[in-house]
Structure formats: C-alpha cells, structure tokens
Amino acid sequence: MNTAHLVLDRHAVVGPVHRRLFGGFVEHLGRHIYDGIYEPTHPTAGPDGFRRDVIALVRELGVSTIRYPGGNFVSGFRWEDGVGPREQRPRRLDLAWHSTETNEVGLHEFAGWLDAVGSDLMLAVNLGTRGVEEALELLEYTNVPGGTTLSERRRANGRDEPFGVEMWCLGNEMDGPWQLGHRSADAYGQVAAQAARAMRMLDPSIRLVVCGSSGSHMPTFGEWERTVLTHTYDVVDYISCHAYYEERDGDVASFLASGVDMDHFIETVVATADHVGAVRRSRKRIDISFDEWNVWYQSRFESFEQIRGIDNWPVAPRLLEDVYSVTDAVVVGGLLISLLRHADRVTSASLAQLVNVIAPIMTEPGGPAWRQTTFFPFATTSRLARGTSLRVVADAPTRATARYGDVPVIDAAATWDEAAASGAVFLVNRDPEAATTVTVDLGRLGDGVRAGDSVLLHDEDRHARNTLAEPERVRLRPLDVTTSAGVATLTLPPVSWAAVPVAVVG
Numbered sequence: 083m084n085t086a087h088l089v090l091d092r093h094a095v096v097g098p099v100h101r102r103l104f105g106g107f108v109e110h111l112g113r114h115i116y117d118g119i120y121e122p123t124h125p126t127a128g129p130d131g132f133r134r135d136v137i138a139l140v141r142e143l144g145v146s147t148i149r150y151p152g153g154n155f156v157s158g159f160r161w162e163d164g165v166g167p168r169e170q171r172p173r174r175l176d177l178a179w180h181s182t183e184t185n186e187v188g189l190h191e192f193a194g195w196l197d198a199v200g201s202d203l204m205l206a207v208n209l210g211t212r213g214v215e216e217a218l219e220l221l222e223y224t225n226v227p228g229g230t231t232l233s234e235r236r237r238a239n240g241r242d243e244p245f246g247v248e249m250w251c252l253g254n255e256m257d258g259p260w261q262l263g264h265r266s267a268d269a270y271g272q273v274a275a276q277a278a279r280a281m282r283m284l285d286p287s288i289r290l291v292v293c294g295s296s297g298s299h300m301p302t303f304g305e306w307e308r309t310v311l312t313h314t315y316d317v318v319d320y321i322s323c324h325a326y327y328e329e330r331d332g333d334v335a336s337f338l339a340s341g342v343d344m345d346h347f348i349e350t351v352v353a354t355a356d357h358v359g360a361v362r363r364s365r366k367r368i369d370i371s372f373d374e375w376n377v378w379y380q381s382r383f384e385s386f387e388q389i390r391g392i393d394n395w396p397v398a399p400r401l402l403e404d405v406y407s408v409t410d411a412v413v414v415g416g417l418l419i420s421l422l423r424h425a426d427r428v429t430s431a432s433l434a435q436l437v438n439v440i441a442p443i444m445t446e447p448g449g450p451a452w453r454q455t456t457f458f459p460f461a462t463t464s465r466l467a468r469g470t471s472l473r474v475v476a477d478a479p480t481r482a483t484a485r486y487g488d489v490p491v492i493d494a495a496a497t498w499d500e501a502a503a504s505g506a507v508f509l510v511n512r513d514p515e516a517a518t519t520v521t522v523d524l525g526r527l528g529d530g531v532r533a534g535d536s537v538l539l540h541d542e543d544r545h546a547r548n549t550l551a552e553p554e555r556v557r558l559r560p561l562d563v564t565t566s567a568g569v570a571t572l573t574l575p576p577v578s579w580a581a582v583p584v585a586v587v588g
C-alpha cells in the first residue's frame with residue numbers, strides 16, 4: 083500500500099476555470115451525425131430527426147462549446163452544400179473518410195441541435211481545398227445580421243438572427259500529410275494570417291484558433307508552432323494542440339501516465355508561443371485550444387483502411403468506434419487533471435469526439451444510447467470544476483515507466499469557487515498494482531471545509547467496458563472519504579480515478 087499527501091491552498095491560484103475547457107467535437111465522420119445524433123426513424127427522434135435520448139446524454143455530459151464540422155472532413159467541405167432546401171443539397175464524396183456526405187444535416191440543423199443540448203458552436207473553416215474568400219463568405223452568412231446577399235440567404239433559409247459564432251478554427255491539422263491541402267508551416271502561416279486579418283475586418287469580436295501540430299510526435303513539431311505563430315501572432319488568439327493516447331504493447335504503466343506527456347506538450351507549446359511573443363516584444367499572450375484530445379486506439383484502426391474503391395463510398399460506415407475500458411476512462415480522468423493544471427493557458431479544449439466516433443456516448447440504430455466508461459470522468463469534472471484551478475502540492479511515491487521515467491503514482495488537480503465556498507479535488511492512481519491511501523490537507527481552503535459525497539471509477543477487471551449487451555456494466559461508485567481536523571483521507575485502488583467535492587460545512 084502506497085501513501086501520498088496533498089495540500090490545497092485557495093490562494094495558490096493557477097487561473098480561472100473556463101467553461102470552454104469542457105468542450106466537445108462533432109465531425110461528419112462515420113456514424114457520428116447519421117445514425118448517431120440524427121436518426122429520423124428512431125423511436126425517440128423529434129420532428130427535426132434528432133434523437134432525444136442522445137440529446138439527454140449530451141446534456142448530462144456537460145459539454146460547453148462544440149467544434150464542428152471537422153476534423154479532416156472540413157478540409158474538403160463546402161459549407162454551402164449544407165444550407166438551403168434539403169432536397170436540393172448535393173451528395174458529395176468525403177475524401178477524408180472515403181464516405182458519401184448526404185448533407186442532410188448542415189449548419190442550420192446542427193445549430194438547432196446545439197440549442198437543444200445547451201452548447202455553443204465553434205466552427206472550423208476549410209483552408210485545405212478552399213481559402214480566404216470562402217472563410218469570409220461563411221462568416222458573413224453566420225454573423226452578419228442582414229442586408230447583404232449571404233446574410234439574407236441565411237434569413238431566407240429560416241434563421242432570422244445571426245448564429246453569432248465566436249470561436250473559429252483556421253483549418254485543421256494542416257501539418258499532416260493526410261490532410262487535403264497539407265502545406266508547409268510557412269505556406270500555412272501565410273494563408274492563416276490572411277484569413278485571420280480578413281475575418282477580423284468583417285467581425286472583430288471573433289476569437290481565432292490557428293493550427294498547431296497534429297501531435298507532438300510530428301517531425302515538424304515545435305518549428306511548426308514557431309513559424310506559424312511568427313506569421314499570425316498579432317491576429318490570432320489561440321494555437322491548437324491535438325493528442326491521442328492508447329495502451330501499447332501491454333505497457334499499462336506508461337499509458338496510465340499519459341498526463342505526463344500532455345503536461346509536457348502544453349508546456350512546450352506555451353514556451354514556443356511565449357518565445358515568439360518575446361521576439362516580437364509583444365505583451366499579447368497566445369492561449370491554447372486543446373481542440374482534440376482523447377484515448378484513441380489508432381493501432382487497431384483497420385476498418386477505415388478496408389474502405390476502398392471508386393465505387394465504394396458508404397454513407398455513415400462504422401468508423402473509429404472504440405469501446406473504452408475502465409483503464410481508458412482512468413486515463414481520460416488523468417488528462418482532464420492535466421488540462422485543469424494548465425487552466426491559465428489552456429482556456430479552450432474539445433474532447434474528440436462525442437457520439438459513436440471515439441466517443442463517450444454510443445448508439446445503436448433503432449436501439450439504445452449508452453454511456454461509455456470515459457463518460458464518467460468527463461461529466462463529473464465538467465459538473466464539479468468551478469471557479470479557479472489551484473496549484474496542488476503533492477508528495478507521492480513514484481513508479482518507473484518505460485516511456486516517461488519515474489512518475490508520481492498519484493496525480494491531482496483541484497478547483498475552488500470562492501463565492502460558493504466549495505470546490506473539488508480530482509485524483510488518479512496511476513499505479514497498476516498497488517492501492518494508495520491519500521491524505522488531503524484542506525486547512526488552507528478555510529475553516530470547516532469537509533469532503534462531501536465522493537465518487538470512484540474503478541473495477542476489479544480493469545478491462546471492463548459498457549457495451550450494447552451490457553450498457554451499465556461500469557458505473558461510478560461511492561468513495562468513502564473521512565474528514566478529521568481539516569484533513570480528508572481516502573484510499574484509491576490501483577488504476578482508479580476519483581472526484582471529491584469539498585465545501586465549508588456549518
């Protein structure tokens with residue numbers, strides 16, 4: 083049995099917890115839209131064709147801003163195809179996922195669905211096969227109240243008020259050779275700066291995300307960020323980070339420590355952005371939009387490779403439908419801890435993705451919708467993390483990992499909401515074999531702070547999953563936490579994640 087000690091101090095503030103940290107991502111990919119959120123023949127579907135059971139789960143998940151419509155998909159997408167009378171919308175080839183896009187769901191339908199789930203829209207523009215002009219046209223269509231050709235077209239298409247989209251991504255993963263329109267950092271930096279300048283001339287209130295690397299493993303990582311920001315520093319607000327993790331070769335210790343990699347990734351991108359700012363003598367600060375992050379078993383990603391042929395472009399094929407284990411969910415909980423720890427610079431993030439496609443929510447056509455294991459840490463953290471993120475002082479034993487060296491077995495983040503006099507501690511036990519008893523010093527949060535009803539994600543079988551046959555096999559369990567003399571004590575089993583709400587009592 084390990085022991086660890088944490089100290090929380092409400093004055094040791096990292097930064098405010100932005101609601102945008104708990105964003106999601108919906109791409110036109112596989113069964114995400116069609117046979118996912120949208121299935122007009124499903125018994126729960128409303129008149130708009132969207133499944134009400136899925137809407138209820140997305141609301142429960144608590145996603146703030148949702149990035150749309152891609153992803154790789156956006157780099158070949160013509161936004162005009164998805165607006166106007168449905169019967170006139172074209173069927174197009176989606177080269178990114180070798181599928182057919184029917185355009186039955188487009189901007190208006192998706193925005194209506196967002197109203198139902200209570201989330202905001204974050205739009206990506208196509209800088210792959212298209213450019214500045216189309217980005218401007220889309221912005222005019224979405225954000226100009228009226229009186230111009232495109233804003234009037236929006237109104238004629240049934241949306242009187244502007245969509246008022248604030249967050250915009252300048253393309254997607256343009257460093258990746260798989261991306262339509264992939265280009266060098268220099269070439270992308272130039273076009274992104276032109277698009278950003280033009281879009282700001284149209285609507286200065288928007289917030290712009292320029293593409294960083296599609297992963298820190300990319301050969302151009304670091305230099306890509308430096309070059310792109312050198313072109314765009316004055317005209318963008320965020321640079322994106324993308325990261326996916328998976329358990330490789332049975333190395334569970336390294337997999338559980340994925341948050342160490344995310345920490346390093348964030349810190350190197352922040353350092354690179356600040357370097358560009360320093361060279362420019364700029365007082366402006368660029369934040370991070372971690373707009374794709376999750377566990378994704380890319381090494382098992384075979385279904386897509388099998389879709390081939392000039393005459394084979396399926397509609398909504400089953401793609402990237404990872405079924406997540408308890409271990410995967412513990413890693414997701416650990417990644418959320420890393421995001422919270424960097425809340426001063428990571429002010430926007432999107433779990434990739436939302437339904438069916440590497441997703442916390444699964445559906446069966448004509449059948450049920452259910453929560454994957456990864457649903458639980460996301461929903462709980464989104465619900466409890468309010469106010470400010472606190473710097474947690476932790477004293478924990480380390481464990482050797484093949485990928486990241488010696489890693490503390492306990493990792494934690496904490497939040498505190500001064501007005502509500504309440505907060506939360508999020509903890510992960512990254513030890514694959516040993517339980518850890520953790521004491522948490524709450525004294526510096528204020529007098530009379532005690533732990534409340536706490537939850538644990540753990541299973542004797544770390545491979546346990548929720549499936550169509552057994553949709554509630556894995557759930558959160560109550561966690562026993564005692565508070566005495568301002569110290570909370572709890573025991574985390576191996577491979578577990580927990581959330582402990584704390585509040586002033588009495």
Ligand code: AHR
Nearest residue numbers: 109153154155254255434
């Ligand atoms: O989320 C799946 C894919 O991963 C996205 O389309 C792309 O941006 C990334 O490579």
